[in-house]
Structures are given as C-alpha cells and as structure tokens.
Amino acid sequence: MRGAAVRIENLTKIYPDGTRALNGVSFSVTPGEFLIIIGLSGSGKSTLMRCINRLVEPTSGKIFVDDVEVTALAPDELRRMRRQIGMIFQQFNLVKRSPVITNVLSGRLGYVPPAWSLYNYFPRDLREQAVAHLTTVGIPEKAHTRADQLSGGQQQRVGIARALMQDPKLILADEPVASLDPATSHSVLRYVEELNRRDGITVMCSLHFLSLARRYGTRLIALKAGEIAFEGLPSEIDEQRFKEIFGEEAVEVEIA
Amino acid sequence: MGPNTETPVPRAPEVPRPGAGALRVILWLIFLGVIYVYGWQVTQINLGELGRKAYLIRPLLRDLIRPDLVERRPRLQVADTGIGLDGATPPAPLQTGGSGRVTINPVTAKVGDPVSVAGEGFAPSRPAEVIWFDQSGVKVHLSKTSTDVSGRFQATVTVPNVIGTEHHVMVEVGLEGTTLGPSNALRLTLFRMVETVFLALMGTTMAVFLAVPLSFLGAKNLMARNPLGALIYYAVRTVFNIARSIEPLILATVFAVWVGIGPFAGVMALGIHSIASLGKLYSEQIESIDPGPIEAITATGASMLQVVRYAVVPQIVPPFIAFTIYRWDINVRMSTVIGFVGGGGIGFLLMQYINLLQWKQAATAVWAITLVVAAMDYFSAVVREKVV
Ligand SMILES: Nc1ncnc2c1ncn2[C@@H]1O[C@H](COP(=O)(O)OP(=O)(O)O)[C@@H](O)[C@H]1O
Ligand SMILES: [Mg+2]
Numbered sequence: 001m002r003g004a005a006v007r008i009e010n011l012t013k014i015y016p017d018g019t020r021a022l023n024g025v026s027f028s029v030t031p032g033e034f035l036i037i038i039g040l041s042g043s044g045k046s047t048l049m050r051c052i053n054r055l056v057e058p059t060s061g062k063i064f065v066d067d068v069e070v071t072a073l074a075p076d077e078l079r080r081m082r083r084q085i086g087m088i089f090q091q092f093n094l095v096k097r098s099p100v101i102t103n104v105l106s107g108r109l110g111y112v113p114p115a116w117s118l119y120n121y122f123p124r125d126l127r128e129q130a131v132a133h134l135t136t137v138g139i140p141e142k143a144h145t146r147a148d149q150l151s152g153g154q155q156q157r158v159g160i161a162r163a164l165m166q167d168p169k170l171i172l173a174d175e176p177v178a179s180l181d182p183a184t185s186h187s188v189l190r191y192v193e194e195l196n197r198r199d200g201i202t203v204m205c206s207l208h209f210l211s212l213a214r215r216y217g218t219r220l221i222a223l224k225a226g227e228i229a230f231e232g233l234p235s236e237i238d239e240q241r242f243k244e245i246f247g248e249e250a251v252e253v254e255i256a
Numbered sequence: 257m258g259p260n261t262e263t264p265v266p267r268a269p270e271v272p273r274p275g276a277g278a279l280r281v282i283l284w285l286i287f288l289g290v291i292y293v294y295g296w297q298v299t300q301i302n303l304g305e306l307g308r309k310a311y312l313i314r315p316l317l318r319d320l321i322r323p324d325l326v327e328r329r330p331r332l333q334v335a336d337t338g339i340g341l342d343g344a345t346p347p348a349p350l351q352t353g354g355s356g357r358v359t360i361n362p363v364t365a366k367v368g369d370p371v372s373v374a375g376e377g378f379a380p381s382r383p384a385e386v387i388w389f390d391q392s393g394v395k396v397h398l399s400k401t402s403t404d405v406s407g408r409f410q411a412t413v414t415v416p417n418v419i420g421t422e423h424h425v426m427v428e429v430g431l432e433g434t435t436l437g438p439s440n441a442l443r444l445t446l447f448r449m450v451e452t453v454f455l456a457l458m459g460t461t462m463a464v465f466l467a468v469p470l471s472f473l474g475a476k477n478l479m480a481r482n483p484l485g486a487l488i489y490y491a492v493r494t495v496f497n498i499a500r501s502i503e504p505l506i507l508a509t510v511f512a513v514w515v516g517i518g519p520f521a522g523v524m525a526l527g528i529h530s531i532a533s534l535g536k537l538y539s540e541q542i543e544s545i546d547p548g549p550i551e552a553i554t555a556t557g558a559s560m561l562q563v564v565r566y567a568v569v570p571q572i573v574p575p576f577i578a579f580t581i582y583r584w585d586i587n588v589r590m591s592t593v594i595g596f597v598g599g600g601g602i603g604f605l606l607m608q609y610i611n612l613l614q615w616k617q618a619a620t621a622v623w624a625i626t627l628v629v630a631a632m633d634y635f636s637a638v639v640r641e642k643v644v
Contacts (some may be wrong), residue, residue, distance in 0.1 A: 053555055083557030097570045106566045108559025117562045159552075166556055206560035229486075 002201030003031040004066045004084070004169035006052065011061035013047050013226075020048040023226040025061070029204060030129030030221075034196045036217030036234065037206040040246060044226040045206035049152050049174045052204070053085045056076060065170060083110030085162025087203075090175040092155040096148035100139075100158050103147050104130040126165075133161040138162075138182035160191055171195065173205040177212070185209075189216050210242055222246075262368065274484040318614035320514050323623050324441040334428035335379055339371070340364040344421035351388070351426075356407075358427050359441075371425070373399075378407045378429045388423040389417050405428060441617035444605060445624045452601035453628065455519045456587035459526030462581055464530045470496075471538030477543065494541070499532035504590050505597055512598030522599030526587045537579045538572075547573050578640040585636035592625045 006029040013022040016059050021044045050056035052063055054070060056242040062068045073081055077130055077204055086107070094103045105122045108130075112122065118122065122130075134140045137157035137245050142150060147158060155175060158177055173192060177185035189205075196203045207213045213220055222230035222237070229245045230237060336355035338346035346363045350452055356378040360371050382403050388396040398413040438446075470492055472478060479489035500634075507525035515521050549567040559568065595603020602621055609618035 030337060040284055054550055055555060062583065079557045079559065085555070086551065087555040088550060089548065091548050093552035095549045095553075095567055095570045096546075097574060098566075102566075106553055106558070107556050109559075109562045109566065114562060117565045120565075162552070162556070218613070 001089060003033070003168070003196075003200045005029065005031050005064075006170065006202065006204070007064040007067075008052075009064075011048070011051060011063065011232040012059050013044075013051060013056060013204070014059045014085075021059075021226050022051070022128060025223075025226070025228055026230060027228060029202060030201055032196070032200045034193065034203045034205065034216060036096065036213040037204065037223060038208070038213050038220065039206070039223035040230075043223040045223055046174050047226075048223070049160075049172045049204065049206060049244070050089070052170075052172055053087060055081050057210070060084045076237065083166050084252050086166050086168035086171040088159045088163055088171065088173040088176045090153070090178045092159045093180075094147040094155055094158055094162075096146070098147060099144050100134065100147055101127070101130055103145040103158050104133060104143075104161045104165055107162035124152045130161070130165060133164040134158075136164065151184075152180050153188060156188050157191065158192070158233045160195075164195070170202045170204070174175055174204065175206050175208060178208050184221060186215075190214065199250075210237070269442045306340070311378070314423075315613075316615045316618065317334060320619045320622065322616060323590055323619035324439050324614075324616040324618060326436050326442070327439040329437055331431040331433055331435050333382075333429040333431055334426065336376065336424045336512065337376075338363075339421060339423050339425055340368060340629040341415070341418075341421045347422040347424070350424055356427065356429065358425060359537070360425050365415050367415050367417055370412055371415060372410070372412045373425055373427070374402070374404075374408070374410050374429050375429075376408045378403045378427075379431055380407045382429050384409050384427055384429045386411050386413055387426040387428060388413075388418065389426045390413070390420060390471035391420045393410075395426075396479045401450045410562045439620075441614075441620045442608075445617075445620045446601065446622075448595075448605045449624050449628055451519055452595070452603070453590045453632075454586055455522045455601050456526060456584055456591045459523045459529055459591070460580065460584040461588050462527040463530030463534050463583070467538055468576070469533040470535045471542060474535060475542035476539075492535070496532045496536045496539075499528060500536065502529065504529040504594060508599035509597045517598035517604075521598030522594045522601055525594060525599055526591060529590075530583050530587060534579060534583055535630045538576060541572055541575045541579075577643045581639045588632045589629050592629070 008028070011022050012020070012023045014020050022239055025044075025048065030130050037045050037048065047056055052065070052070065054073075058071055061071070065085070067083065068189060070078070070081055077203060095106070096113075100118065108122065108126055109117065112126075112205070116122065127232065131143055134143055134157075137160050139150075139154055142154060142178045144159055147155060150158065159176070177188050180188060189212060192203060192205065195201050203245070207216075214237070217234040220223075220230070220232060220234045220237060221228055230241070291572045309417045317388055333354060333356055334351050335354050335358045336349050336351050337358045337360055338349055339360060340346040340363065351356075358375050359371065360373050362369075362371065365371055375384070378384065380403055384400040384401050385397060386401070390396070396416045396418070398416065399411050401409050401411045403409045422510060436493050444609075457570050474492035474496060476489055479485035479589050504525045507528055511521035511524040512518075515524065542599055547567065549571070550563055552568040590600050591599065592603050592606075595605070596607050598604070602625055606618055606621040606625070609615075609621060
C-alpha cells in the first residue's frame with residue numbers, strides 16, 4: 001500500500017465573518033511522510049486540515065491529493081475522495097451513545113450500500129475487520145462497550161480504528177492528543193506512527209507541543225496567523241527557533 | 257499543563273456599611289409582613305376548622321383502608337342453548353361442560369312466537385330463571401320458575417322484541433350459598449383505569465406525531481440561519497410557550513364543552529398540552545446536538561442520510577423516547593384528575609362516587625389511581641434508564 005501525495009497551492013480561507021484563517025498557503029507532502037503542523041491556537045491548523053477534505057470550503061487556491069484536484073470535485077466524487085482520507089479529531093468525535101464497534105464500522109459507510117445503513121447492517125467480514133482494527137489499537141475487549149464509557153485515550157484509539165476502517169491513503173489528525181495527558185499522548189501517537197511506518201499511510205498531524213513534534217514528525221510546518229512561518233526537518237527547529245517564530249511568551253505554554 | 261499556573265491572590269470581599277444594611281433588612285421585613293398578613297386574610301386560612309370539621313372527612317379516611325373490592329353473589333348453575341330467528345341456523349351454546357342441559361322447541365322462531373323451554377340435570381328444588389341473551393350481550397329476563405325434585409323444569413316463554421338472528425336461551429338456577437367475586441366498583445374501576453391509561457397513551461401519541469416535526473422548526477441551530485427561518489422559529493416557540501402555559505384542566509373543560517364529556521375531551525386536552533411541552537423538550541435536544549460526530553461521519557465519505565442515521569439519530573432518538581415515556585407517565589397522572597372536569601377516565605368515576613358519598617367505592621378508585629401512578633412512575637424510570 002502506498003500513501004497519498006498532497007499538494008496545496010496558494011490556499012486561502014476567509015470565513016463569512018471576515019476572518020482570514022489561511023492566507024496563500026502552499027506546500028507539498030510526499031507519500032509516506034509524517035508531516036507535523038504546529039502553530040499557536042488560532043493560527044489556522046484546523047482550518048487547513050478541514051480544507052483538505054472540504055469539511056471547510058476553501059475561498060481560493062487548489063488542493064491535490066494524488067493529482068486529483070479535491071477543490072474541483074463534484075459532491076459524489078468528493079464523497080469517494082473522502083472515504084480514502086481518515087480523520088482524527090481533538091475531541092474524538094465519537095457517537096457517544098453508540099457502541100464502540102458501531103463507531104468503528106461507521107468508518108466504512110462511504111463504501112457500503114446506503115440501504116444497509118437503515119438497519120445498521122454490516123456484513124460479517126466488515127465486523128471482523130473492525131475487531132481486528134480494535135486489536136491493532138489494543139482494545140478488542142471494548143467492542144461492545146458504549147463509547148462514552150471509555151477513557152479519553154481509549155476513545156481516541158477508537159477514532160484511529162474508525163479511520164483505519166476507511167483503508168485510508170492519508171490520515172488527517174487535528175490535534176489528536178491535545179485533550180490527553182502526556183503518557184496517553186505518546187501511546188496514541190505511537191499507533192499513528194505505526195500505521196505510517198508499517199502501511200506507508202501519509203499522515204498530516206497538527207500538534208501543540210514541540211517535543212511531540214520532534215519525536216514523531218519526518219517533516220514540520222509551522223503556521224503563524226494563517227501563513228507558513230517555517231518548513232523543514234523537525235531537528236532543524238529547537239526552542240530558540242521556536243521563540244523566534246512565535247515570540248518569547250508563546251514558548252512557556254507551548255512546550256511541555 | 258503550563259508550569260506557570262498562577263494561584264490567584266485571595267481578595268477580601270467588600271463589606272457594606274452596617275447602618276445601610278440594617279435599614280434595608282427592616283424595610284424588607286415590613287414589606288414581607290404586609291404581604292403575608294394580606295395573604296392570610298384573602299385565603300381565609302382557618303387552622304381551627306381542620307380540627308372542628310374533622311368528622312366530615314372521617315368516613316372517607318375510615319373507608320380508605322377498606323375499599324370496596326369484593327362482594328358476595330348468589331351461586332348460579334347456568335346452561336344455555338342457541339336459537340335462530342327468522343329461519344337462521346341456531347348458534348352453538350355458549351356454556352359447555354356444566355351438568356345442566358336446556359332444550360327448546362322450536363329451535364327457530366320469530367319475535368312474539370311462544371317457545372317451550374325444558375331443562376334437566378339441574379340442582380333439585382331450586383329457583384330457576386329463563387333469560388334471553390341477545391347478540392350484543394344484553395340480557396332480558398323472561399320467566400321465573402323452579403326445578404322439581406329430579407332437577408327438571410318446564411316453561412313457555414315468548415320471543416322478546418330483539419334484533420339480529422342469532423340468540424341464546426339461558427337458564428340460571430340459584431344454588432345454596434354465595435360466591436366471592438370482584439365487586440361492581442372494582443370492575444368499573446378497572447375498566448375506567450384502563451380507559452385512563454389509554455387516554456394518556458392516545459393523547460401522548462397524538463402529541464408525538466405533531467411535536468416531532470414542529471420541534472425541528474423550533475430548533476434555533478437549524479432555523480435561525482436566514483430571516484424566514486428565524487421568523488418560523490420564533491412563531492413555533494411562541495406557540496409552544498402559550499400552549500404549555502394553559503393548564504390541561506382548563507383545556508379539558510373547553511373540550512368537554514366542544515366534543516362532549518368523555519375520554520375524547522381528555523385526549524384532546526392532554527394532546528394539546530403535550531405537543532407544546534414535548535415540542536419544547538425535543539427542540540432543546542436538537543439544539544444541543546454535538547456537531548463533532550456529524551463532522552466525523554461526513555469526513556468518512558458517508559452520504560447525507562447515513563450521516564443522519566449514524567450521527568444525528570443516536571443523539572436525538574433515545575432522549576426523545578425518554579421524554580415521551582416521561583410525558584406519558586405525567587399524562588396518566590393528569591388524566592386521573594382530568595375526569596373531574598369531564599375528560600373521562602377514572603377521575604370521572606371517582607367524582608361520581610364522591611358526589612354520591614360512596615366512600616368505599618371512592619376508596620377503590622383512589623387506590624387504583626395510586627397503584628397505577630406508582631407503577632407508571634417506576635416503569636418510566638426503568639425505561640428511561642435503559643434508553644438514555
Ligand atoms: N467557523 C468559523 N467562523 C469564523 N471564524 C472561524 C471559524 N473557525 C475558525 N475561525 C477563525 O479562524 C482562525 C483559525 O482557526 P483554526 O483553524 O481553528 O485555528 P487552530 O486550529 O490553529 O486553533 C481563528 O482566528 C478562528 O477564530
Ligand atoms: Mg484547532
């Protein structure tokens with residue numbers, strides 16, 4: 001399996017209230033990369049992630065995933081593109097009242113006939129696959145637990161399993177560990193890293209902490225007020241450089 | 257998380273000057289005093305009456321612990337045979353298995369014809385009664401006689417002025433002793449209680465069908481996106497608020513005038529009130545939907561309908577069910593009193609017993625209400641626990 005290549009050209013997003021969240025952002029991601037996006041809160045990380053699968057409509061600019069122009073897709077084509085892009089969220093975004101297995105299986109909705117969904121029907125092989133993905137993230141025994149009964153770290157692992165259910169070429173992880181404690185953060189990020197290394201899935205992951213960024217990323221982009229302020233190897237950025245980009249006062253709270 | 261979390265320096269609260277505070281307290285006390293003195297007068301509170309007039313309520317309290325549940329009835333030996341009118345084939349007998357047997361001659365007849373009735377196998381030397389049992393269950397007493405020493409009897413009756421073609425001639429022979437059975441009051445109470453529960457069910461169901469669609473129109477997050485939507489939202493919410501503020505008892509009075517005294521008036525009263533209260537609860541539930549799962553399911557490439565099925569339905573349907581069951585529970589409680597103003601059900605029966613000073617029978621109804629309300633309460637709590 002081969003990860004997707006992503007190319008972003010001159011991407012700008014202006015929200016209806018006039019907020020310029022992204023301003024002419026351009027960069028590319030090569031297949032199999034683990035790209036980290038860091039930036040202060042409000043710098044446009046979430047907006048950038050959501051433009052890639054068009055949960056947020058870009059104002060201008062182009063986005064290509066494997067040379068398909070995402071920004072030009074019709075609704076049906078967009079859905080087919082989305083099912084190859086897994087997404088992991090800061091707030092996990094599980095359906096809390098549904099059992100874990102249903103949350104994982106819902107990652108497959110883009111592939112199954114819509115009529116099945118009326119009865120919540122998934123064939124046996126998909127159910128087995130869902131349990132296999134739960135095993136990958138270390139919680140097969142939680143399959144029939146209600147999602148809201150799990151700890152934060154476990155919920156995020158369900159989120160990863162849901163993304164895996166999509167057979168993704170690309171995973172967008174929007175601050176996947178911002179709601180978790182440091183130890184749990186590492187265990188969650190290690191699963192993402194494993195998918196990146198083992199299956200070659202391209203990962204774009206936004207993070208709050210420089211230490212985590214340096215530990216997991218193969219490349220790093222720093223966003224500042226909707227523009228790229230740094231692009232390079234994680235090893236090239238240290239606390240000194242970080243301070244230069246974001247200002248003195250940012251450092252204290254942004255580095256764990 | 258940050259290393260420099262500050263503990264705020266505690267600040268002394270502002271102390272008001274003592275003099276100003278005391279004056280304000282005194283003014284408040286005078287104000288409250290005036291209010292309560294007036295209140296005591298207008299509501300004609302008279303605690304002495306509670307003791308002096310206790311004898312008026314004593315029969316009710318005394319009978320409350322001995323409700324009218326069972327009664328003795330004469331024991332009967334019953335048998336029947338079918339009779340066809342206007343040439344119809346006689347139907348099969350209703351009672352089978354007893355030792356008594358009834359034969360008639362002829363087995364088909366017309367209204368006004370004489371029919372001879374003979375019986376055998378009954379208890380000897382007991383009073384017997386010949387009864388016409390018509391298709392709708394109405395009984396007409398035709399003739400009184402008695403069995404001879406060998407348990408036979410013979411009588412001639414005239415076919416009463418009934419309609420329909422399939423009837424029965426029934427014989428009841430009175431035996432010695434009595435049997436213990438449910439009393440008339442208990443049977444009426446059970447019947448009215450069932451009516452009450454169904455009255456609440458129909459009112460609630462009617463409300464659900466209207467409240468569900470209306471609740472979407474009354475949800476701010478869905479409607480307040482354009483001026484027309486906002487207008488609809490405010491209109492629906494205003495209607496909800498007005499309808500909710502009208503007591504079901506008043507609504508029942510109005511509907512009793514409109515559609516007549518009876519359970520239907522109660523259904524309408526509870527229905528209208530429940531549309532408003534369920535509608536408001538549903539709307540608030542829709543407004544508090546977490547957009548996170550919707551975003552997540554959309555991102556998997558799911559279609560609109562799949563997003564609704566997997567991200568919206570699980571968030572609103574269980575609370576909707578919980579609210580509805582709870583509403584039904586409240587409606588059962590309300591429908592017990594709605595009968596007092598003409599809304600049918602157990603309340604209507606209870607009011608009749610009270611008016612007739614039949615305290616034991618009233619006690620039966622009161623106990624039935626208590627038991628059913630407690631049971632509904634428990635049941636609705638269990639179901640809510642399960643679904644939410
Ligand atoms: N739906 C929205 N409407 C208006 N402004 C928004 C919206 N979402 C985000 N923004 C604004 O866009 C900017 C970037 O936000 P975001 O992409 O969430 O940044 P980050 O994820 O880095 O914290 C912020 O100024 C934020 O207030
Ligand atoms: Mg964000």
